[in-house]
Amino acid sequence: MGSSEDPSEATAPRVLDNRRDATRYRVLVEIAARQPAVSQEEIADVIGVTSQAVSDYVRDLIDGGFVEKRGRGRYEVTKEGVDWIITRTDALSEFVSRVSDDVLGSVDVDAAVAVGTVAEGDEVGLEMRDGTLHAVPGGGSATAVVVTGGEAGEAVGVTDFEGVVEYNPGVVTVVPVPAVTEGDPPPHDTIREHAAGAELVAVGGTEAYALATRADVRPDVRFGSAAGVSQAALRGLDVLLLVSTDELSRHTTRLREDGVRYEVRDSFER
Template sequence: MDDEGAVAPRVLDNKRDASKYRVLVEIAARQPAVSQGEIAEVLGVTSQAVSDYVRELVERGYVEKGGRGRYEVTKEGVDWLITRTDALSEFVSRVSEDVLGSVDVDAAIAIDPVSEDDEVGLTMRDGVLHATAEQAAETSTGGEASSDEETSATAVAVTGGVAGEAIGVTEFEGVVEYDPGVVTVIPVPVVTEEKPPSVEVVTERVNDEGFVAIAGTEAYALAMRAGIHPEIRFGTVDAVPQAALRGLDVLLLVSTDELSRHTTQLRESGVRYEVHDPVGDQP
């Protein structure tokens, strides 16, 4: 794994990162004349804590210190704020979708036969919202319930359907509980670089229940040699983060000339990922 692996939104990693982010926001809002005492009051921390954060921001080159309490956010500091804010926006958007707090009608796959106005339980399967008929799930005898799993979120069906059909659901309550997936990235050298990793390196990492995505001609050629039929072949830079945020583990084969574009998108989307060195993994 490289030192950028398993990345989540940085400002949520720990309290110190979150506080440093908030201090930089306050400096940007108050510059050039900045009162550390006022920032401490807004954040609910001590002036000494703010002083420590400011010193670290100055050392990192995110803030430039002038005389008599004058501070200015540098270009690097602005870029850092933008990157972390974008990651937070993606994260908040995903959480909002998971909570299902709106009154909008959404689509779900019926696990059991569902009638209009039935209360249904909601689960996430293979990255897709599914609906379980609550009455069927609670019936232990005399029924044909196809699912007995417990659900932590419910909704009301606005359209009915048989098992396997898409139905409309609304009046959401609770949270659909599932863990976001992890993206395993295997860089594939472009044709002008070293030889591609062996087929065995790839096939050993393919999970029967995982998704495989490819990006680049060299990655496609390696997948075909390994007998792998990818679920995601086009638009991977956007599709892979969405698949992971919906709970799917993804194996991403990506040509090295496209690697940075994909890892940047994964970071900004708040997706955990691991980059493996295919040369080091050669059998």
């Protein structure tokens, strides 16, 4: 008799068929991780079963040719046991991947800031503002459906995305700041002028932070600046990056790898 199951559906591997199979798999994995000196009591504590149960599973694995006993408290997983672990682990990995793609992927929910009051089931427009996704009542060129409502300024959940959120990626202006052994920092008014034209200011390195502070420029990003600057620009923000010369290469490499547009300005150039 043919199976009535849909072949496109994610089917759980045999190791998940029942609790005994799953526990057998876990015991064998624990033996492999601890061999040759194996404490059945430790395995019992990790798995959450009795020591007697572990002893029964170990005996079963030995009878099945998956484990060999080398002496008191000493065990070794055989080639057949390793192959069994690999095939079951591969099946588990494939199953998890299919669940993630086919099940969880179909119910993706993202967060957006509500521009006005929205309720569950409302269709909203999606816009990128200040580098953050916003939900606009009434729809737009890119739309989504609200799954958790809220008032203006609150984070709401949206799903069922359609269209493309239109916005232009930002540009990063990189101003190198000489290291303490390399010379004088650029003038404060130059830094203030650069900052006035940016939507976000980031600093990389102690010299850059000190310069920004002395120029009365408050940095928005002080730590993790290489990743933060890249993400901000990709979300549409123009960024000023003050970075000490010994940190310059690391930051520009990250920008190139992420495909972010940037320009390196002379420290004294306005």
